[in-house]
Amino acid sequence: MKILNVQQIREADQFTIKNEPIASIDLMERASGQVVNWVCKHFSNEHEIIVLAGSGNNGGDGLAIARLLSNQNYSVKVVLIMGESGSDDFEQNLDRLKSLKKVEILNDFNFSNSNNDYIFIDAIFGSGLSRPIEGDIAKFVQKVNEAKGIKLAVDIPSGVFADEPSPGETIFKSDFTLSFQVPKLAFMMAENQQYVGQFEILNIGLSEEFINNCISDYSIYELTKELKLLLKVDSIAHKGIRGRATIIAGGHAKMGAVILAAKGTLHSGIGLLSVQVCPLCIDIIQNQIPEALILEDENDYVLGSFLGYNKQDVLVFGPAIGFANKTIKLLEEILKTFKGQLILDADAITILAKNREMLELLPEGTILTPHHGEFKRLVGNYSNNFEALMQLKSFCKHHKVVVVLKGKFTAVCNEKGQVSFNTTGNQGMAKGGSGDLLCGILAGIAPRVQNPFETAKLAVYLHGFSGDISLKEYGENYMTPSTMISNLKDTFKKVEN
Ligand SMILES: NC(=O)C1=CN([C@@H]2O[C@H](COP(=O)(O)OP(=O)(O)OC[C@H]3O[C@@H](n4cnc5c(N)ncnc54)[C@H](OP(=O)(O)O)[C@@H]3O)[C@@H](O)[C@H]2O)[C@H](O)CC1
């Protein structure tokens, strides 16, 4: 699903009006109709509806929504935040609303009576927001934010800029954002979650031809039939075809990360799994993962032996591996010689950040999986996710790598600077070990997917999907990376079918 910027959406709007053709006011009616359908589906007409309307086209949508909901027997009031004059379509909808005579039109609202059954519909500003909200409008938005009731935003919560950071202090806080046609980049930013709430994309029939031709670096990941087929195991499969993976992680007394990653790899379909371990830790792996082959390191406490790896399709390096000189040397040797798919996580990323000359050795197509803390070590500090995104794109382009930047909507970026956001997953996954499991899934599918960007997007999706199953089955507190491993069973079943 493509993410378009405000300029592109405006152009799509104009293209549709001209080529469908459809009058602007009718497009507004169609968009508003979709909001009304959504409201009717989710909330009965026992709810009291308060539409807050600005004077642009977002306000125009609000007035049409008020009329259409009133026609569905909802009790509706409209508050005109910016008076009675506005865009053409706003004024035309105001006339239509007035002639309906069923909807009370107010200039202010007394919030003291509001209760949880009220639904406030924010149609103050949409994509035409040109500056932070201030003055009386800000005071009004603050009152709505404090009032009891359900909050819905039309297209974009008022005060949120679609394509850039929102510096304003006052922003409408929605429970649901019903956005037209395409998701907005701002919805993918963790700092906007408190304003956007849960977002839904409503198809308002903008030209698909136009949207398909729009160039955008940003999209939301969706699973396609072709991708599902990659996960199918050939009926004549032997273990070699399904790939060979080696996990180089952990060390003495740090075997949990290894086990989670290794199990993730095994249960994502790898043919042959090897784990490099210190002699003292061999028993742990043999007991926990009988399927794994052991590559014995010469060192008792840290990993540091270079063991060739030339038959391996994929190497995972980094979780809980530490920063011993021998380990750093091992990573350097691997960067210089390994020809398969390399996956670098956790301590490997910190090693690169501290030994910056090693960054230049990164093989093209390496997958790195930092969380924000680790990513900041690589690229320096940033103060919001838009800045992080710019750093992400330039890092990937410069080093020709794929980075999985983990967060609320994990962003996967390729060497061209294209970014795919993932929407599976949940807060329950925020536990130690979750990232180790992701490394494992990456390694488990990489040999079959054969493309680092596609591997990373699909692995992140599967990881989040197993998290979502775990959430349903165990709840956000009880669930763990281990429950997610057991839920990979249903994840693959569901995804493959
Ligand atoms: N294709 C679609 O997706 C469709 C979208 N529709 C809806 O239209 C809006 C966009 O409408 P637009 O009129 O461009 O913009 P807004 O309604 O968001 O607001 C514009 C007016 O608000 C003023 N403004 C902006 N920021 C502030 C502020 N901080 N304080 C006060 N006033 C502000 C702005 O004034 P300017 O000085 O900047 O000119 C405008 O007067 C979109 O979001 C959808 O809801 C269509 O209905 C269907 C197709």
Ligand SMILES: [K+]
């Ligand atoms: K809005």
